[in-house]
Amino acid sequence: MMKPTIYDIAKKAGVSAATVSNVINERGRVGDKTRKKVLAIMDELQYRPNTAASVLKGKAAFTIGFFVPDMLNPVYMEYVKHAEERAQERGFSIMMCSTENDPVKERLQADVLRQKNVDGFIITSKFQNEELLREIEREQYPSVCIAHERPDFQFDSVSGNDWEAGIMAADYLFSLGHTNIAMIAEKDSVSSYGRIEGFKERFRKKEMKQPLIRYAEASIDQAKAMALNLLKQDDRPTAVFGGNDVLAVGIMQAARTLGLSIPEDISVIGLDDTFLCQIVSPQLTAIAMPVKKISYRAVDLLIEQIEKGGTLKSTDLFPPVVIERDSARKL
Amino acid sequence: MMKPTIYDIAKKAGVSAATVSNVINERGRVGDKTRKKVLAIMDELQYRPNTAASVLKGKAAFTIGFFVPDMLNPVYMEYVKHAEERAQERGFSIMMCSTENDPVKERLQADVLRQKNVDGFIITSKFQNEELLREIEREQYPSVCIAHERPDFQFDSVSGNDWEAGIMAADYLFSLGHTNIAMIAEKDSVSSYGRIEGFKERFRKKEMKQPLIRYAEASIDQAKAMALNLLKQDDRPTAVFGGNDVLAVGIMQAARTLGLSIPEDISVIGLDDTFLCQIVSPQLTAIAMPVKKISYRAVDLLIEQIEKGGTLKSTDLFPPVVIERDSARKL
């Protein structure tokens, strides 16, 4: 017994397929008893419209392509999680797609998803493939960038305010009396750049000597290695700012292997406020990015684009907030 | 300028659509120069076949529906991650879908995904909705269960050997000289049940008094609360086994708030070996489930079902292995 089609319903209800379609889509005028009858039969036969057919007719697929660069940093999983949650509420599904920051994969998967008629893209990090980005822009393919502004492109973007987060990190540490402060920042990342600039800005304003900044990939081990190096110096900083939580965890581990205790010997703070912060010990004080809000807004924006057609070119910036826990102390 | 269709290619190449279809699908006999010409034009016009159309014709959608129960336990994210990785290698995409262990959501989303013509399901935990499961079984909808055997259903399943993992946990702790051991186990979970039974089995075999077992949801806070209670007893255990890593982290936090140091005052071990183990301090000794292998195998099995049609009814069980780190010590 095959899955019932709209014709099976129509036949059984003694009406035409068009009428069934009309009741499904609540379009056109349909008599009240006709509607009820059709509805009853759909229910009885457990009818489910075939999305492929309506997509072929030009309707939406109610599916969003979601790109993540790498799963090493849990913040991306948190973005996916919340986006899926919101998408479900809005009647959309998420096709998840990890690109490993590889321009070839980006191109491949973007093509695959477009073949599959996903209605739009959410991009959680810088695509390496600028050509692809230009193409998406040109075709006005509905897309929004998360945590990753691209002033050079006509994309909607929604992020936490990285620059402000950098500032808050500096100010918070200053307020604790620290002056000899270092930062370990993520390499090659747009958001990282904002965070660094905000951070440095504050030192400049106070006419203090610029903080030491080291760069690492967003991996615990790399951060640990950089931090080890940093903390072995003669004039060891009293506080280290991790440009994201993963980096901060690496810093904590470095401190521990050097026998430095946190926060007594050294303060460390993170940025993002992923669940990592609550798992490490001591729990990590961090500048929190409103990840959930960002995801929700990105999904809503994208759906608006899909419904209205075309890009809105809005740039939403959410303010960060500091979450005090136990990894930083007053000097 | 619209996206080119197969007809555009056909016209420009001076052949029929059927021929173009043949070269795309490498079917039928096509002359060598015809093929080359068609290929060249496809490339030039950046032609991408529209999946909706071929799905409508009855071909595969190259898409897998992946159900996760909740994102609180990172092990599910690790399953998704690896499944997506493997799916991509095999030319499939993943539609991720979280069900929050809610039977209504399960039903809703399963219906949605079937409408969207996903080729099969991967289910990472017990569906609450048995009726749905029976339906999937009856329709022979390609499906495989991960980490979640259902002997009562005709589903393929691939898991780590939970029973053996429980045994290994007990044996490992015995080998360290512990005898007063407790376990905090996850409530209402099929895998948890196996883990518990294996664990108890070993005590029975040794004719020791049965271990204390407490139940909690897979959340750090709940585990912590249970552990707090457990560790305040007069006859405090010298080792606690967390039925999964999240639970183990909760136990560690409880120990810490009681001023007990790990592993000096108390040993704790986890199960799954998610990245949590490497983040906490001390790093967590754990029984490792081969999550990556499981995901890969599940994807491969599912694709085999999709290609061959119908279920295979195989039950793959991967052996766990203990990963020693720093959270347990010899008594």
Next chain:
DNA sequence: CTGAAAGCGCTAACAT
């Protein structure tokens, strides 16, 4: 080796 034609399930004018 290649083409003509029918049809997958649904939608949207346009008729009635």
Next chain:
DNA sequence: ATGTTAGCGCTTTCAG
């Protein structure tokens, strides 16, 4: 208020 019809882009016999 409902039905007729054409067609979305592709695949697949079946002829030639």
